[in-house]
Amino acid sequence: MTSPLRLTDPAPPSDAIDAWLNVLSALMRGPRDEVDAVREELASHLRERVRDLMLSGAGEADATSRAIAELGDAASLARRFQDAIVPSQRRSRMQIAVLTVSVAAAAFGGATLLRPAAPNTPDPSHTAVRSLATAAGASALACPPERGSGPVAIELAVVPSLRTLPLADAPATLMSPALFSPPEDDALSIASGIQATPEPTFTVEQLVRLLESGGQPVAVRWDLLEQSGVSRDQHFASPGGPCSAADLLAALNASQEHGDLLGLRLRNGTLVLATNEYFDRQETSLITFDLSPVIEHRRAASIKEVDPAEIVTEARGLVESLVFPDSWANNGGDRASSREFGARVFFEAPARYHPKIKWVLDQLLSDASPATTMTTTREVPILAGLPLLGTQFRSSASERLIGTATIRSSPEGKVSVQQGDRTIVADEIRLEAGDPTPK
Amino acid sequence: MALFDKSDSAQLVVLSLLxxxxxxxxxxxxxxxxxxxxxxxxxxxxxYPMLKSLETEGLITSSWEEIKAQGSAEDGTGRRRKWYRISPKGRKRLEQRIAAHRAYTALIDTFLGGRPQEERP
Incomplete structure (x- = not known):
C-alpha cells in the first residue's frame, strides 16, 4: 500500500522556499539559464531536506525554516555562486590581455604596448584602463632595473567616452527630493534629553513615567504593546550608567525577540509610544528611483550586452535582502513591496525604511560615479626618457616625451597622449625604453 | 557536529565521493x-557553489534527471535532479590531492611519532 506521505514527491511548503529562491535569483548575476539551473537545483535540495526533517518529526513550517537556514544568507550564497561562475570569465580575459602585452613586448624588444579597445568594443575607457594597468605590470618584466634609471610616475587619467557621459549629468542623489520624506520626528531627541536615575533594571511602566517627567504629554498604545507580548510590569535590563529615556527604549527593544518592536513619535505635541508596526502602517509611502546611471555604468563596464531589466531586478532584490528583509511582500512580509518599470523601481515602504533603501542604492551610484572622473597614478618602472611611437593606418611616427603625460581613451577607441599643450592621438601607442637624453 | 567548510578539504571529500x-x-x-x-x-x-566551481574547472560533469512524482500521470513532468560525475581531469586532480595529503600526513607523523613519552613518576 502506498504511504499517504508520498515520500518520492514531498509536498513542498513552497511559499517560503519560493520567496527565498526569488531573493537568491534576484541577487545572482550571470546568464539567465545559469541562474535558473542553480535555482532548480537548490529547490530540489530544499524539498528533499524538508521531507527528511518532517520524517524525523519536525513540523512543516519548522522543517522549511531549518532547511532554508542551513543554506545561509541569500546574499552570501549568491556571492559564492558568483565567484564560482565569474572568475573563469575574468581569468580568460586577463590571460588574453597579458598574452597581448607579452607578445608585443617580445616583438618590440622589451617595449610595452598600450593597445586601446577596438572601435566596436563597448567600453573604450575601461578597456584602456585595464590595458594600462596590465601594461604597467608587464613593463616591469620588460625593462629590468639595470637598464633604466628607476621608476617614473605616469599619471593615467581616463576621460569617459560618450557612452558614460550621462553619468556626469546624473543627479547627486538617485531619489527625487520631493518624493523622499524621511520621518520628521523629534520624539527621540526629546527622549534623549530625559535622564534616568541609574537602576539595574526598569519596567515598561517606569519608562513611561520617565517620559512623562520630561513635561510632554505621553500616550501609550498599551493594547498594541500587550498584543506584542510587552506588559506594563515587564522588566528589562538597564544599559548601565547614566542613561536617557531614549537609551532605555533601545534597551527595551534589545530585550525583545525583534530588536525594533517599539517606536516613539511626537504627534500634535504628544509623545506616542506604540509598536513600530503600527507606525509603519501609518507612515508608508511610495518612493521611486531612476536607476539609469547604474545601468549606464554597468553597460559601459561590461563587454557583453547588458539587460537593463536584470540590473533593476538585481538592485530591487538587493534592497529587499538588506533593508528589513522579512517585511517585504516578496519575502513573505506584508509591510513593504516593490515594483519595476523600465529603469525605475518603486518602493512602497514605511518612511523609516527610506534612508536605508536610499543608502543601498546610493552605493550602486557611488560604484558608478568613478567612471566619470577616474584618475589614477601608477608607478611604472621604465626609463626616464619616454619615447612614444604612434601608429595609424600602418604608418607610424616617433615622438619623444619626457616627464608626466596624461593618457586618455577616446570614444572612437583611440588613445590620446597629452603633455602640456601637445596631444598625440593614435590607434595604438607603444612605449619604448630609450635613451633618457633628449635629442 | 563539526562544521565543515574548509574548501580544500571539502573538495577532496566531494571528489572522493564522486x-x-x-x-x-x-x-x-x-x-x-x-x-x-x-x-x-x-x-x-x-x-553547491563548490560543485559549480568544480564543474567550471572541468573536474566534474553534470546532467539533469527528471524525477517522476509518485502518483503523477505517466506523461506528467516531475522535478529534476542534477547529477554529478567525476571527469578524467577530476580523477587526475584527485590522485594528486590524495598523494599530497598522504605526503603531508606522513610528514607531520614523523614529528608526532618522535614525540617523547611522558615520564612516569
Missing part, C-alpha cells in the same frame, strides 16, 4: 555525514 559513483548535492551532504558518523557536515551553502 570517484565512487555519480551523485547529487543532497546525497553528497548525507553521504559525508554518514561516512563520518555525523562528525562531518558538508554545508549546502558551501557545497
Amino acid at each position: 570517484a565512487e559513483g555519480a551523485s547529487y548535492g543532497y546525497q553528497l551532504t548525507k553521504d559525508a555525514a554518514t561516512r563520518s558518523s555525523g562528525t562531518l557536515r558538508l554545508t549546502p551553502g558551501v557545497l
Whole structure:
C-alpha cells in the first residue's frame, strides 16, 4: 500500500522556499539559464531536506525554516555562486590581455604596448584602463632595473567616452527630493534629553513615567504593546550608567525577540509610544528611483550586452535582502513591496525604511560615479626618457616625451597622449625604453 | 557536529565521493555525514557553489534527471535532479590531492611519532 506521505514527491511548503529562491535569483548575476539551473537545483535540495526533517518529526513550517537556514544568507550564497561562475570569465580575459602585452613586448624588444579597445568594443575607457594597468605590470618584466634609471610616475587619467557621459549629468542623489520624506520626528531627541536615575533594571511602566517627567504629554498604545507580548510590569535590563529615556527604549527593544518592536513619535505635541508596526502602517509611502546611471555604468563596464531589466531586478532584490528583509511582500512580509518599470523601481515602504533603501542604492551610484572622473597614478618602472611611437593606418611616427603625460581613451577607441599643450592621438601607442637624453 | 567548510578539504571529500559513483548535492551532504558518523557536515551553502566551481574547472560533469512524482500521470513532468560525475581531469586532480595529503600526513607523523613519552613518576 502506498504511504499517504508520498515520500518520492514531498509536498513542498513552497511559499517560503519560493520567496527565498526569488531573493537568491534576484541577487545572482550571470546568464539567465545559469541562474535558473542553480535555482532548480537548490529547490530540489530544499524539498528533499524538508521531507527528511518532517520524517524525523519536525513540523512543516519548522522543517522549511531549518532547511532554508542551513543554506545561509541569500546574499552570501549568491556571492559564492558568483565567484564560482565569474572568475573563469575574468581569468580568460586577463590571460588574453597579458598574452597581448607579452607578445608585443617580445616583438618590440622589451617595449610595452598600450593597445586601446577596438572601435566596436563597448567600453573604450575601461578597456584602456585595464590595458594600462596590465601594461604597467608587464613593463616591469620588460625593462629590468639595470637598464633604466628607476621608476617614473605616469599619471593615467581616463576621460569617459560618450557612452558614460550621462553619468556626469546624473543627479547627486538617485531619489527625487520631493518624493523622499524621511520621518520628521523629534520624539527621540526629546527622549534623549530625559535622564534616568541609574537602576539595574526598569519596567515598561517606569519608562513611561520617565517620559512623562520630561513635561510632554505621553500616550501609550498599551493594547498594541500587550498584543506584542510587552506588559506594563515587564522588566528589562538597564544599559548601565547614566542613561536617557531614549537609551532605555533601545534597551527595551534589545530585550525583545525583534530588536525594533517599539517606536516613539511626537504627534500634535504628544509623545506616542506604540509598536513600530503600527507606525509603519501609518507612515508608508511610495518612493521611486531612476536607476539609469547604474545601468549606464554597468553597460559601459561590461563587454557583453547588458539587460537593463536584470540590473533593476538585481538592485530591487538587493534592497529587499538588506533593508528589513522579512517585511517585504516578496519575502513573505506584508509591510513593504516593490515594483519595476523600465529603469525605475518603486518602493512602497514605511518612511523609516527610506534612508536605508536610499543608502543601498546610493552605493550602486557611488560604484558608478568613478567612471566619470577616474584618475589614477601608477608607478611604472621604465626609463626616464619616454619615447612614444604612434601608429595609424600602418604608418607610424616617433615622438619623444619626457616627464608626466596624461593618457586618455577616446570614444572612437583611440588613445590620446597629452603633455602640456601637445596631444598625440593614435590607434595604438607603444612605449619604448630609450635613451633618457633628449635629442 | 563539526562544521565543515574548509574548501580544500571539502573538495577532496566531494571528489572522493564522486570517484565512487555519480551523485547529487543532497546525497553528497548525507553521504559525508554518514561516512563520518555525523562528525562531518558538508554545508549546502558551501557545497553547491563548490560543485559549480568544480564543474567550471572541468573536474566534474553534470546532467539533469527528471524525477517522476509518485502518483503523477505517466506523461506528467516531475522535478529534476542534477547529477554529478567525476571527469578524467577530476580523477587526475584527485590522485594528486590524495598523494599530497598522504605526503603531508606522513610528514607531520614523523614529528608526532618522535614525540617523547611522558615520564612516569
